[in-house]
Amino acid sequence: MNETTVGKARSLGADAWYRFKKNRLAVLSLIVLLAMVLVAFSTFVIDWATDSSIYEAKVITQDLRRRLEPPSWEHPFGLDEFGRDMLLRVIWGARYSLFMGMAAVFGATLLGGFLGAISGFYKTADNIIMRLMDILLAVPTILLATAIVAALGTSKINLIIAILISQTPTFARVVRASVLTVKEQEYIEAARAMGASDMRIILRHIIPNSLSPLIVQCTMSVASAILSIASLSFIGLGIQAPMPEWGAMLSNARTYIRDSWHITVIPGAAIMVTILMLNIIGDGLRDALDPRLKN
Amino acid sequence: MDTILEVKDLVIHYETDDGRVYALNGLDLDLREGETLGLVGETGAGKTTLARGIMGLVPDPPGRIKGGEILYRGTDLLRCSNAEMRHVRGKKIAMIFQDPMTSLNPVTNVGVQIAEAISNHEHLSHRDALVKAREMLEQVGIPAGRAEEYPHQFSGGMKQRVVIAIALACNPDILIADEPTTALDVTIQAQVLDMLRELREKYSMSMLLITHDLGVVAQTCDRVAVIYGGEIVESADVFSLFERHLHPYTQGLLNSIPKLNEDVDRLQPIEGMMPDPTHLPEGCKFCTRCSYATERCRTSHPVMREVASGHSVRCFRYEQEERHEDR
Amino acid sequence: MAKYVLKRLLLLIPVLIGVTFFVFTILAVAPYDPVTVILGDGATEEAIEGMREELGLNDPLLVRYVNYIWDLLHGDFGKSYKTRLPVADQILRRFPNTILLATCSMVIAIVLGIPLGILSAKKQYSLLDNVATVGGLVSVSMPNFWLGLLLVILFALKLRWLPSQGMGEDPVAILKSLILPSITLGTGIMASIMRMTRSSVLETMRQDYIGTARAKGISEGRVTVRHMLKNALIPIITISALQFGNLLGGSMLTETVFSWPGVGRYMLDAIKTKDTPAIMGSVILMSVSFSIMNLLADILYAFVDPRIKSQYRSARRKKSFKGEGAAS
Numbered sequence: 001m002n003e004t005t006v007g008k009a010r011s012l013g014a015d016a017w018y019r020f021k022k023n024r025l026a027v028l029s030l031i032v033l034l035a036m037v038l039v040a041f042s043t044f045v046i047d048w049a050t051d052s053s054i055y056e057a058k059v060i061t062q063d064l065r066r067r068l069e070p071p072s073w074e075h076p077f078g079l080d081e082f083g084r085d086m087l088l089r090v091i092w093g094a095r096y097s098l099f100m101g102m103a104a105v106f107g108a109t110l111l112g113g114f115l116g117a118i119s120g121f122y123k124t125a126d127n128i129i130m131r132l133m134d135i136l137l138a139v140p141t142i143l144l145a146t147a148i149v150a151a152l153g154t155s156k157i158n159l160i161i162a163i164l165i166s167q168t169p170t171f172a173r174v175v176r177a178s179v180l181t182v183k184e185q186e187y188i189e190a191a192r193a194m195g196a197s198d199m200r201i202i203l204r205h206i207i208p209n210s211l212s213p214l215i216v217q218c219t220m221s222v223a224s225a226i227l228s229i230a231s232l233s234f235i236g237l238g239i240q241a242p243m244p245e246w247g248a249m250l251s252n253a254r255t256y257i258r259d260s261w262h263i264t265v266i267p268g269a270a271i272m273v274t275i276l277m278l279n280i281i282g283d284g285l286r287d288a289l290d291p292r293l294k295n
Numbered sequence: 296m297d298t299i300l301e302v303k304d305l306v307i308h309y310e311t312d313d314g315r316v317y318a319l320n321g322l323d324l325d326l327r328e329g330e331t332l333g334l335v336g337e338t339g340a341g342k343t344t345l346a347r348g349i350m351g352l353v354p355d356p357p358g359r360i361k362g363g364e365i366l367y368r369g370t371d372l373l374r375c376s377n378a379e380m381r382h383v384r385g386k387k388i389a390m391i392f393q394d395p396m397t398s399l400n401p402v403t404n405v406g407v408q409i410a411e412a413i414s415n416h417e418h419l420s421h422r423d424a425l426v427k428a429r430e431m432l433e434q435v436g437i438p439a440g441r442a443e444e445y446p447h448q449f450s451g452g453m454k455q456r457v458v459i460a461i462a463l464a465c466n467p468d469i470l471i472a473d474e475p476t477t478a479l480d481v482t483i484q485a486q487v488l489d490m491l492r493e494l495r496e497k498y499s500m501s502m503l504l505i506t507h508d509l510g511v512v513a514q515t516c517d518r519v520a521v522i523y524g525g526e527i528v529e530s531a532d533v534f535s536l537f538e539r540h541l542h543p544y545t546q547g548l549l550n551s552i553p554k555l556n557e558d559v560d561r562l563q564p565i566e567g568m569m570p571d572p573t574h575l576p577e578g579c580k581f582c583t584r585c586s587y588a589t590e591r592c593r594t595s596h597p598v599m600r601e602v603a604s605g606h607s608v609r610c611f612r613y614e615q616e617e618r619h620e621d622r
Numbered sequence: 623m624a625k626y627v628l629k630r631l632l633l634l635i636p637v638l639i640g641v642t643f644f645v646f647t648i649l650a651v652a653p654y655d656p657v658t659v660i661l662g663d664g665a666t667e668e669a670i671e672g673m674r675e676e677l678g679l680n681d682p683l684l685v686r687y688v689n690y691i692w693d694l695l696h697g698d699f700g701k702s703y704k705t706r707l708p709v710a711d712q713i714l715r716r717f718p719n720t721i722l723l724a725t726c727s728m729v730i731a732i733v734l735g736i737p738l739g740i741l742s743a744k745k746q747y748s749l750l751d752n753v754a755t756v757g758g759l760v761s762v763s764m765p766n767f768w769l770g771l772l773l774v775i776l777f778a779l780k781l782r783w784l785p786s787q788g789m790g791e792d793p794v795a796i797l798k799s800l801i802l803p804s805i806t807l808g809t810g811i812m813a814s815i816m817r818m819t820r821s822s823v824l825e826t827m828r829q830d831y832i833g834t835a836r837a838k839g840i841s842e843g844r845v846t847v848r849h850m851l852k853n854a855l856i857p858i859i860t861i862s863a864l865q866f867g868n869l870l871g872g873s874m875l876t877e878t879v880f881s882w883p884g885v886g887r888y889m890l891d892a893i894k895t896k897d898t899p900a901i902m903g904s905v906i907l908m909s910v911s912f913s914i915m916n917l918l919a920d921i922l923y924a925f926v927d928p929r930i931k932s933q934y935r936s937a938r939r940k941k942s943f944k945g946e947g948a949a950s
Contacts, residue, residue, distance in 0.1 A: 022312065131636065131637075131640070132640070134637055134640075135637055135640030135641050135644060136644070138637050138638070138640075138641050138909050138912060138913050139641055139644075139645075139905065139908070139909045139912070140867035140868065140870045140871035140908060140909075140912055141867065141868070141871060142868075142871035142872070142874070142875075143870065143871045143874070143889075143905060143908055143909075146871075146874070146889075146890075146893065147645055147648065147649070147893075147901065147905050148648060150649070150652070150893040150896075150901060151648040151649050151651070151652040152648075152652065152653075153652070153653060153654070223763070227765055230765055231765065231767065231875055234765075234767050234875065235874070235875065235878060235890055236894065237893065247765075250765075250767070250768060250771065253771075254771065254879075257771060257774060257775060257779065258779060261775050264768075264771050264772070264775060265772070268764075268765060268768030268771065268772070271765050271768065272760070272763050272764050272765065272768065273763075275763040275764075275765075276759060276760060276763035278763075279759055279762060279763050280759060283759075347833075350836075350837055352833060352836055352837065356746075356747070377842075380839075381839040381840070381841065382839060383839070384836065384837055384838065384839035385837060385838040385839035385840075386839055389837065390833075390837040392830050392833055392834060392837075393830075394830060397829060397830040397831065398830040398831055398833065398834045399831055399834065400831040400834070400835065400848075400849050400852075400853065401831070401853065401927070401928075401929060402852050402853055402926065402927055402928060402929075403848070403849075403852070404928070408834075411835075411838060411840055411844075411848075412838035412839070412840070415838060415839060415840045415841075416839060445928040445929070445932070447928070447929050447932070448932070458834065461834065461838065462837075
């Protein structure tokens with residue numbers, strides 16, 4: 001009964017954006033997340049402009065006389081176990097979670113998307129690629145990332161590689177599934193009958209139609225990548241102290257858990273809020289891109 | 296004949312994100328004991344909403360029953376509690392849904408699905424209900440041995456037979472069939488319709504047959520009501536309607552189907568589209584597509600007027616005609 | 623049925639070979655020398671060479687892999703580089719503790735997650751639904767090690783109700799020490815199961831057969847359980863099995879936070895000391911457990927959905943027809 005009202009000519013993207021905008025929580029989350037990205041980015045600018053002197057002085061330099069000072073007007077998030085301002089550390093720490101998470105997911109999207117598209121499209125490749133993905137999927141994600149980091153050694157690049165590899169199978173599966181569905185559609189048959197090449201079918205039909213699940217998966221995957229980075233840093237295999245990575249901050253806070261609660265609560269809350277925003281946006285995108293799922 | 300079901304001034308709206316959908320706007324309908332009433336209209340006219348309304352199964356949200364009465368043997372179903380309605384559903388009024396492919400539970404075998412209705416209303420043990428379920432299957436022409444099979448093992452026509460068996464399992468007074476043959480092959484359609492007709496007589500039920508197919512109406516029904524924009528625009532017994540179709544919409548419907556005794560090169564479709572159900576026209580709902588529409592049609596809403604015995608129509612044109620006759 | 627299970631078990635073998643090969647290879651090419659791990663930096667040339675020979679490190683990768691698998695099939699996971707103790711004993715001693723923790727978490731997650739998801743779907747947009755939806759989102763977004771630390775602060779340090787570290791000795795103490803880690807590990811999974819149950823039930827609620835069921839006049843409870851839940855179950859089973867993987871991965875962190883003597887913590891210690899055989903053994907054990915869990919889920923599908931069951935039945939029928947054809 002509603003079809004008649006929705007039938008106005010709007011492109012899929014515009015239509016999805018229109019529906020997304022109606023989801024106030026998702027829009028709010030998007031704004032918060034964009035603000036976080038902006039703040040994280042501006043720390044690079046500040047470091048570049050001041051030749052890292054603010055970073056060194058405020059984020060790294062210790063002041064042991066004032067260690068574990070609780071939140072106050074002067075320091076809203078309090079001071080950490082070495083007397084450093086927690087707010088500044090959380091702000092400077094955002095770059096690791098956000099940008100490394102995005103980089104890993106970007107790589108996984110390209111690699112997994114490529115593998116998935118090939119195996120959805122060519123039957124011979126399908127068997128080999130999907131069996132390989134099955135193998136990677138047989139190891140729980142965080143264990144896989146841990147094992148890779150353990151082997152490669154801890155560095156930012158290795159961390160990204162480990163998360164990239166552990167996320168790749170998910171993307172391969174998502175893209176393969178949508179390629180297979182799209183391939184079955186009659187308009188692809190029609191395009192083929194009219195002599196369209198494989199390349200043209202992939203570019204004109206399959207990629208646009210795989211986009212919606214891919215976008216949703218990306219959002220969710222960035223969330224899970226951020227969790228992985230924090231987890232690995234927490235167990236000492238990711239970013240190392242004194243760098244202000246949130247998981248690493250939590251790891252240090254553990255030692256002082258009896259003395260002070262704010263150094264445990266704050267970095268974890270930062271991780272949670274970031275992931276929460278991404279999850280809300282992901283849910284909102286899924287509902288907006290696939291209105292069938294919503295009432 | 297006594298009236299068994301009477302719908303009075305029923306108003307049902309859907310509150311959706313895209314605005315309020317005016318599904319039913321003061322619909323009146325009466326079903327008499329033992330008759331088959333055809334309800335004809337195109338997609339979006341409010342046919343299914345009416346059927347769900349009678350069953351008390353309008354999904355809420357988004358559906359809202361804004362007013363009216365549904366009298367079953369004098370009791371207003373809209374005032375019944377949920378528990379009371381459960382005794383009506385399946386036992387007094389049963390319903391067959393449009394698409395047999397999706398109206399059976401895929402993970403439960405068909406015997407249990409029929410037995411469930413029986414054990415619920417007849418207070419039989421599970422075992423006895425299953426025995427009766429097998430009998431019902433035989434009634435609709437399916438070997439009782441297939442009771443343990445699952446819906447995916449049946450063809451579309453067979454599934455619709457199972458759905459009918461579920462509906463008739465407790466010998467209801469009224470059967471509402473919502474486009475029971477639309478999703479089926481033409482050859483199967485006739486079989487299912489014949490069976491419905493036979494069973495209706497055998498169980499002496501009243502039937503409300505919802506369809507958009509006037510051919511089905513001519514074959515099966517005693518009376519017809521034509522629905523447009525959530526209200527009845529014309530109602531009559533089958534013979535007078537096919538003899539003398541008055542409402543421009545009914546005329547349009549009949550002109551758009553091929554006739555065997557006339558040689559026409561081109562069928563005449565009804566111009567235009569159903570109006571957007573969130574923005575129905577103020578006056579006559581059909582005025583946007585009617586070739587006779589006047590200024591009056593656009594501004595004021597015509598009422599149902601009986602133009603001959605048992606034949607009513609909602610159109611200003613026959614107001615004059617009637618006056619003419621009066622003089 | 624038995625045949626299907628057997629077939630699925632056989633299909634597991636190549637996957638496990640792949641997993642072991644993958645993990646073996648990346649650890650073998652790791653840029654650190656296991657011999658220095660064992661002997662320390664100050665070892666003599668001969669000692670190093672002797673150790674390389676003893677560990678078989680001079681053989682080609684494939685030979686070493688085949689040897690490792692051969693030993694593995696005989697229950698030998700090799701010796702720890704650090705402690706020189708057999709890895710198999712070490713892991714098997716800790717495995718029951720991990721299973722105990724995982725089972726408790728899973729029970730919490732399922733027992734709370736499914737009913738909450740159903741309620742939330744049935745009362746869509748109600749206060750309960752809104753609270754559950756927001757709570758679910760927050761729970762899936764929470765790093766479980768952080769939740770663990772918060773629980774420790776509140777229940778162990780402030781309120782002093784429950785122990786924060788280790789595993790108790792007698793049953794009551796074990797139970798007490800199990801509560802916080804199980805909640806830590808179970809909360810996120812519960813939220814995932816709840817979210818999946820909600821959306822899956824919402825999906826089935828809109829199906830035509832629910833209308834048919836309601837039109838029969840049966841009670842709402844029966845409609846919910848017999849018609850909605852039964853149809854909504856497949857994605858719920860899938861997510862539960864998948865979450866079991868997160869559970870095993872998460873146990874590494876949770877066991878660290880609570881000093882729980884399980885395989886996860888053992889593996890983490892092994893990673894820190896670069897104890898390759900111990901890492902290998904733990905990863906393989908966890909992957910096998912995860913694969914078996916997924917296999918169980920696949921088998922459960924067939925019990926829930928007759929369409930899946932008949933798929934391999936008809937496959938078997940086809941095969942038997944072929945057999946008859948060959949005989950005649």
